[in-house]
Amino acid sequence: xxxxxxxxKKIIVDGIPFDSKTEAKYYxxxxxxxxxxxxxxxxxHPKYELQPACERYGRKYRPMYYIADFLVIQDDxxxxxxxxxxxxxxxxxxxxxxxxxxxxxxxxxxxAASNKYSETGWIDxxxxxxIRRKARNARERGLSMT
Numbered sequence: 001x002x003x004x005x006x007x008x009k010k011i012i013v014d015g016i017p018f019d020s021k022t023e024a025k026y027y028x029x030x031x032x033x034x035x036x037x038x039x040x041x042x043x044x045h046p047k048y049e050l051q052p053a054c055e056r057y058g059r060k061y062r063p064m065y066y067i068a069d070f071l072v073i074q075d076d077x078x079x080x081x082x083x084x085x086x087x088x089x090x091x092x093x094x095x096x097x098x099x100x101x102x103x104x105x106x107x108x109x110x111x112a113a114s115n116k117y118s119e120t121g122w123i124d125x126x127x128x129x130x131i132r133r134k135a136r137n138a139r140e141r142g143l144s145m146t
Contacts (some may be wrong), residue, residue: 016044022113023069023111027124030070041073041130044083066099081108086126101132 010017011024014031016025033039049065070082072126081099085092099108117123117131 009081017055018044018069019129020084020086026082026111029122030072035068038075040075040077041071043071046071046079048099048103048107050095051100059099064095066095073140079106081106083108083110085112116117 009021010019011021012018013024013027018027026045027042030039034042046068048065048066048068050066053063054061068081069084072080072082074080075128083092095132096108096110099106111122112125112128113121114121114123114128115121117128
């Protein structure tokens with residue numbers, strides 16, 4: 001089973017287990033887009049091998065995988081791998097780099113929930129981090145001036 005996310009509660013929608021309410025909410029959004037004919041296919045929890053199992057110096061190493069939250073196939077056939085992020089863990093950043101290198105034909109999107117910075121309620125994770133960093137720096141500059 002997948003490692004649990006920070007402060008998340010497991011939830012089941014349409015018989016599919018999700019690691020968080022946020023992930024389940026995004027699934028409902030994707031389902032609506034599919035019903036509206038805007039996307040062709042949704043796959044939950046697709047698994048991608050990043051490194052095969054191997055043996056070195058008599059020691060066995062298990063394979064390493066990237067398990068995304070969703071694979072979406074758009075009407076034009078474009079495949080988009082989506083991960084819903086609340087927090088970017090160090091191992092996630094490393095696995096992201098390995099994924100991007102090994103699967104250059106797949107687009108990987110990290111998405112975060114944000115009603116504050118997005119009209120749709122969803123924003124690119126990296127964009128959200130930049131906005132938060134900029135706001136934090138502005139606050140720190142303001143505090144140091146007083």
